[in-house]
Amino acid sequence: MSKGELARQVHVQALRYGHRHINPNTTRVRRWLEGEQPREPVPRILADVFSERFGYRVTTFDLGLGGxxxxxxxxxxxxxxxxxxxxxxxxxxxxxxxxxxxxxxxxxxxxxxxxxxxxxxxxxxxxxxxxxxxxxxxxxxxxxxxxxxxxxxxxxxxxxxxxxxxxxxxxxxxxxxxxxxxxxxxxxxxxxxxxxxxxxxxxxxxxxxxxxxxxxxxxxxxxxxxxxxxxDPALGAHVLAGMADQATLQGDPSEGRRLAQSGRLGLVNADSAACLADLWALEARALAALGDSAAAAHAVAQSEKAFERVRPDTEPEWAKFIDGAYLHGEYANAFRDLDQPDAATEHAQRSIDFARAQGRARRGAMSQAALAVSHLQRRDLEAAHAAGLRAIRLSGQVSSSRSLEAVQDVQRRMVPFGAHPLVADFNDRVRDLAAA
Known part of the structure; x- marks a missing residue:
């Protein structure tokens, strides 16, 4: 490009981003080439101009205009x-x-x-x-x-x-x-x-x-x-479900609940029963983390009701993971967080059965971990140890920090049982898993 053409392209790109005041001339381009450092957002706009020109991403670092x-x-x-x-x-x-x-x-x-x-x-x-x-x-x-x-x-x-x-x-x-x-x-x-x-x-x-x-x-x-x-409102709602899940598990369940609710509102003009079931399940997870047992139970019931309407052949490809293995695993985690071991056990076992039939080690590992915690909540260390070992074995079959964190959560919850031989054995096995 000539200096004049580059100046024109910068102006065009700046207009796209709403920066009407950015309109360089050939003299300004010559000064950039001689080493003058333009102020933001010009370096970013230059990087975008060259990216468009070459068909691959060029950064301000590549141009010498940013570290x-x-x-x-x-x-x-x-x-x-x-x-x-x-x-x-x-x-x-x-x-x-x-x-x-x-x-x-x-x-x-x-x-x-x-x-x-x-x-x-x-x-x-x-x-x-x-x-x-x-x-x-x-x-x-x-x-x-x-x-x-x-x-x-x-x-x-x-x-x-x-x-x-x-x-x-x-x-x-x-x-x-x-x-x-x-x-x-x-x-x-x-x-x-x-x-x-x-x-x-x-x-x-x-x-x-x-x-x-x-x-x-x-x-x-x-x-x-x-x-x-x-x-595609359903696709946007699906993305919000992922954002809700992350917010809750990163310690902000209030934000997780709000994101899930935004997704549900967005589904007013769309029809994806699977996505709706997912959003209700994630709202239940957030409500459980907030300690609202009645609202969490209601959200689980709404999720189950939505899932009954799912017709897999009409759902988009991205919704295919929203099935019995996934949803019952999320319900188990919600009831685990509410310290309701009977309900947690029931849903964890159903998730485990579905996951085993599909060969899904990651979901199986996380649901085995939820099952182990439900046993610990009943003070049944032996059953918890057995479920925890199954979670470790399945976690070793995948590369997933979430499944490892689920196992480590079981490990932390075993601390009140002190120096029991089963606890010591479990700790050794978790260390080996983490090292691997």
């Missing part, structure tokens, strides 16, 4: 679709870069970050079209959606840390995110945004299962924004 990418950018639910594309693309590029991935993994979960995105999604704010380029065909979108089932199954059966996330990140960076920068008919654009949202959500879920909560949160927020562009 590190702005990873907090992906916490923002952008008003501009174009900026959303750049945010999620930059996040994916850092995630796949071995030299910088550790920075991403160390990012903290921000408790209040979901408030704005869930509100904005619910209000269905309108937005700009993507940048021009070669048109995307419906066949391109179909090939992307066909890949989703393979990656989701990899996560369900092997865990988020088993290598599937790295493969999915590379696939998104090379094949999916570049499509978002190109032009589309409206029907193709919505289908493409839905496909990208599904897989961006899955990246977030895999990061969550691998214990990288700051990374997960950023992917989920960007998935929610892409879901809005797809005009």
């Amino acid at each position: 590190l990418p702005d990873l907090d950018r992906s916490l923002v639910y952008a008003a501009s679709f174009g900026e959303t594309v750049e945010s999620v693309t930059e996040l994916g590029r850092v995630d796949v870069d071995k030299d910088r991935r550790n920075l991403l993994a160390a990012l903290p979960f921000i408790a209040v970050a979901g408030t704005g995105p869930s509100r904005d999604w619910l209000l269905q704010t309108l937005d700009q079209a993507p940048a021009p380029g070669p048109r995307v065909r419906l066949e391109d979108v179909t090939s992307v959606r066909n890949m989703f089932a393979k990656f989701q199954n990899m996560d369900v059966m092997r865990g988020g840390g088993a290598g599937g996330r790295e493969l999915l990140t590379e696939y998104m960076n090379e094949h999916v995110y570049p499509l978002l920068r190109r032009t589309h008919g409206e029907d193709v654009r919505q289908a493409l945004c839905a496909a990208a949202a599904e897989q961006t959500y899955l990246l977030g879920w895999m990061a969550y299962d691998d214990g990288e909560h700051g990374t997960a949160q950023r992917y989920l927020i960007q998935a929610l924004r892409l879901a809005q562009e797809s005009n």
Whole structure:
């Protein structure tokens, strides 16, 4: 590009993001080339201009205009679709870069970050079209959606840390995110945004299962924004379910409950009984953590009622994990947190039976852990030890920090039993699992 063309492109990109005052000339471009450091948001806009030009993500670091990418950018639910594309693309590029991935993994979960995105999604704010380029065909979108089932199954059966996330990140960076920068008919654009949202959500879920909560949160927020562009309320509600789950398990059940409620409200104009059952189950988890037993029991009942209406052949691919193994496992955890061991045992056992039939080690491990806790609540150490050992064995078959944390939760709850030989044996086995 000539200096004049680069100046023009910077101005065009700035207008897309609402920065009307940014209108450089050739003299300003020459000064940048000579080493002048432009002020934000110009470095970010320059990175986006070159990214569009080359068809892959270029960061301010690559241009010599910043030490590190702005990873907090992906916490923002952008008003501009174009900026959303750049945010999620930059996040994916850092995630796949071995030299910088550790920075991403160390990012903290921000408790209040979901408030704005869930509100904005619910209000269905309108937005700009993507940048021009070669048109995307419906066949391109179909090939992307066909890949989703393979990656989701990899996560369900092997865990988020088993290598599937790295493969999915590379696939998104090379094949999916570049499509978002190109032009589309409206029907193709919505289908493409839905496909990208599904897989961006899955990246977030895999990061969550691998214990990288700051990374997960950023992917989920960007998935929610892409879901809005797809005009698919059920998909957005599904993303909010993931955000609700994460908020509750990160110690903010009030936020988890609110996110789940936002998802349910968004389903008014959609029909996904599976998603509704999931949202009620996650609201029950949040209410149990808040100690509201009556409301939690009501939420479980509503979830079961919604699940009775599920017809698997009419549900989207992303809803296929919402089944008996998953839901009864969530109910078991809710009743465990309410110190109601009889109900927890019943649901944990049903989850275990479903998971065993499907060969789902991660869900089986977490439900065995819930069963072990319900035994501890009855002061039955021997039964708890047996269930805990089954949880350890299943956890060893997957790469999932959630299943390890479930086992470690059982370990912590055994502390009141002191130096009993079963406790000592369990501690030794948990140490071996954690080391492995």
